[in-house]
Each structure stands twice: as C-alpha cells, then as structure tokens.
Amino acid sequence: MTTTPPPSALDTDADAEAATAAAARYSAPRPAIVTRAGWGADEKIRETGHVYSKTVKVAFIHHTVTGNNYSCSQAPSVVRSIYRYHVKSLGWRDYGYNFTIDKCGKIYEGRSGGVTKAVRGAHTLGFNTNSMGVAVLGTFTSKKPSAKAVKAVAKLTAWKLGLFKRNPRGTTHLVSGGGNKYKKGANVKFHVIAGHRDGFATECPGKRLYKKLGSVRKTAARLQGR
Numbered sequence: 001m002t003t004t005p006p007p008s009a010l011d012t013d014a015d016a017e018a019a020t021a022a023a024a025r026y027s028a029p030r031p032a033i034v035t036r037a038g039w040g041a042d043e044k045i046r047e048t049g050h051v052y053s054k055t056v057k058v059a060f061i062h063h064t065v066t067g068n069n070y071s072c073s074q075a076p077s078v079v080r081s082i083y084r085y086h087v088k089s090l091g092w093r094d095y096g097y098n099f100t101i102d103k104c105g106k107i108y109e110g111r112s113g114g115v116t117k118a119v120r121g122a123h124t125l126g127f128n129t130n131s132m133g134v135a136v137l138g139t140f141t142s143k144k145p146s147a148k149a150v151k152a153v154a155k156l157t158a159w160k161l162g163l164f165k166r167n168p169r170g171t172t173h174l175v176s177g178g179g180n181k182y183k184k185g186a187n188v189k190f191h192v193i194a195g196h197r198d199g200f201a202t203e204c205p206g207k208r209l210y211k212k213l214g215s216v217r218k219t220a221a222r223l224q225g226r
Helices: 007-025 072-089 147-163 213-223
Strands: 058-063 099-101 107-109 131-136 171-175 187-191 193-195
Touching: 058 147, 072 107, 099 147, 107 147, 131 147, 147 213, 187 193, 193 213
Parallel strands: 058 131, 058 193, 099 131
Antiparallel strands: 099 107, 171 187
C-alpha cells in the first residue's frame, strides 16, 4: 500500500526544485580567457600543487598599481612582471590574482589550478578563502578605467560567479582570517562583487574603478539573465 505524502512535504519538495532550477538558470557564457601559457608564465618559478576553497562567494576587484600607458600587445609582459614580483619579491606561491584584465578587455588566467575552480589566491588579506581576485592592469585613483576593461570585469564575474550560483547584485558573508580592517573571526557582509578596499584598508582598486562597481554588478546580473 502506498501513502501520499502530506501537501506540506510536496510543497517543500517543489520549492526546493524551483530554487535549484532558478539557480541553474542564472548563468552567463564563458568569455575568452588567455591561458597562462598564452601570456608566457614561467611555470618553473611557482610552487607546485594548488590550494582550493570550497566555493566562490565574492569577487574582489583590484587595480595593479602599474602604469596606464602600456599598449595591449605589451600587456602579457606586464602580467609576467607582476607574476615575478609576487613570487620572487613577495615570496608568494604563485601569481596573486585569479584573473587579470587589460585596457582592451582581454582576460588573462592568473593563479594556476583551473579557471573554473575555486582556486585560493593571494589578493585580499583575511578574505582569500571562498573568494576570487580580479585585477585590472593600471592605476585608477584619478584615471578612469577603459569601458572595455569594465565590460570584461562584468563578463568574467557573471560567468565565474554563475558557476557557483551567486547573484552579482547580491550580498553575502565571509569570515575574516585577520587583516588590517577586520579582526580574525569577524563575520563580514560584502557585495558579491566588492572592491579590495571593502575587506582591507587600502585605496585599491582606485576611486575611479571603485565607482564603476555598481554598473559592473548590474551588467553582470543582466548577463546572467537576472
């Protein structure tokens, strides 16, 4: 003899299925990404192996505080110089950011370990776990970032955050590992697309890029079909 579950159980199952379907529906196409091999990363200088988080809850946006006058053909050499600085001078295991974007809107793979995965980088002290770092090449304290770069930030975050069912216009919480703005253990609320300065006492990503994050959130959400 079969029994019919009570209506409340059916409603709960239907709600769960609807929520799962809705999350799956909000995705964005993968943008073109220049691989590490494509920008000439010397894989011999980094540490072997990779460190992963469980998920990606927040995309922290940065500027690299390098010059703005590079040509787009020079961008890979700038990325290589940042890579050497992170590993050789700062002693980090690999390139710090998960992705880097140039003024022409080209997206470069940063820290190795898989662009679709929750690779833990070194970009926002205290909040590197369950987040990703996206850096735009240049300095944006007084100079505006290019429209192509801003659009690329939106395309990249829409795609990558969509893989982890995140709403670009939403908020979430991360627990601080300890930094100069939040003490260790603090449960901090962030925009899903946030600036480096939101988690760390710094000017990064520069006043002019930080002002663009509202439009980045809107564009990324639209690209996800929200």
